[in-house]
Amino acid sequence: MAANQFQRNDWVIYRKHKSSVSPGPRASDVHAAGKGNTYRYVVEKYWMVEEVLADNQLKICTRRGKRHLVSADDPSLRRARWWERILYRSRFEAIDLNSPVSQEDEIESS
Template sequence: MTLAANQFQRNDWVIYRKQKSSVSPGPRASEVHAAGKGNSYRYVVEKYWVVEEVLDDDRLKICTRRGKRHLVDANDPSMRKARWWERLLYRSRFEAIDLNSPVSHEDEIESPAS
């Protein structure tokens, strides 16, 4: 494991800054910019996830509030541990994640870019 993978442990609360685009950004969108010819917008949304498992290949299996699982490189610059004040402010978002929920065979582990 690399140094980046060693900084994460199971149950760590992390924030992932996900790039998105649509015709109408939601209320949590930040860094909103018109895309291309101005028909849509590009923006960033912060996602509040919990580390489910630290894998040997320097990837993290993380769980979303809705129970989806993603594999994320531990060195991904879009992901970081939640700061102490974010843990307080967004506590309900992190606590809504149930790491014990079963993953069905239909559930795929996705890359967060999808």
């Protein structure tokens, strides 16, 4: 999806790949990694587009106020479907785009 197809305040879902010894309750696509000591899995993150940048990048805001730079062409990023907007409304509405960014919460590239 090109950056011009996203707009400020769009609700998006990012499928973040993680690994740990104990996947959480929202983990999906869980597989044992390596020798079975850890698991690899995917967690869906409910984020909001804060700004569309000129270089095909999106500044994304998380529920806890962190900012990430994500390519608009990232296959892990997609717009929330209509039924997800209803089902997960509280997760998206919890995002405050006006929260200040501290020095510690500078933008992270995903």
